[in-house]
Amino acid sequence: xxxxxxxxxxxxxxxxxxxxxxxxxxxxxxxxxxxxxxxxxxxxxxxxxxxxxxxxxxxxxxxxxxxxxxxxxxxxxxxxxxxxxxxxxxxxxxxxxxxxxxxxxxxxxxxxxxx
Numbered sequence: 001x002x003x004x005x006x007x008x009x010x011x012x013x014x015x016x017x018x019x020x021x022x023x024x025x026x027x028x029x030x031x032x033x034x035x036x037x038x039x040x041x042x043x044x045x046x047x048x049x050x051x052x053x054x055x056x057x058x059x060x061x062x063x064x065x066x067x068x069x070x071x072x073x074x075x076x077x078x079x080x081x082x083x084x085x086x087x088x089x090x091x092x093x094x095x096x097x098x099x100x101x102x103x104x105x106x107x108x109x110x111x112x113x114x115x
Contacts, residue, residue: 002027002105004096009109016086020109022079022096030054030074033099036081038092039108046092049081050099063089086113 008020020036035050049060049070058070069082079096091113095104 002098004104004106006094006096006106006109009094009111011112011114012086014087014113014115016113018083018086018111020081020083020094020096020111022081022106024077024079024096029072029077029079033057034070034072034079034096035099036070036079036094036096037104038094038111040092045095045103048094051079083111086111088113088115 003025005023006020008018010018012018030053033050033052036048037045038048039045047061048064049058049068051058051070051072055072060068067083067085071080072078090111093108093110095106095108097104
């Protein structure tokens with residue numbers, strides 16, 4: 001059973017940085033493209049970024065492009081999201097997921113950005 005555990009969230013001021021991590025277990029991370037998504041207050045999920053299974057081929061939502069960097073270390077079964085120049089509108093719960101999955105099954109990590 002796929003297990004993904006996010007960490008690294010927290011509370012920062014506008015302009016600050018956070019580094020999110022996602023530990024994968026019970027499956028071979030290197031076989032899958034992965035993504036980060038967020039859920040702001042409300043039910044909708046919003047795609048943030050994706051990365052190909054080998055770490056290349058990254059894609060970003062327009063509102064995070066140039067500020068966020070997705071990366072992975074397949075040998076360590078880890079996925080990352082480096083977040084720079086955070087804005088209050090980035091406040092949300094962030095989830096990692098296999099790219100093809102519609103709804104993340106993990107707990108996520110909360111990011112709160114104050115003005």
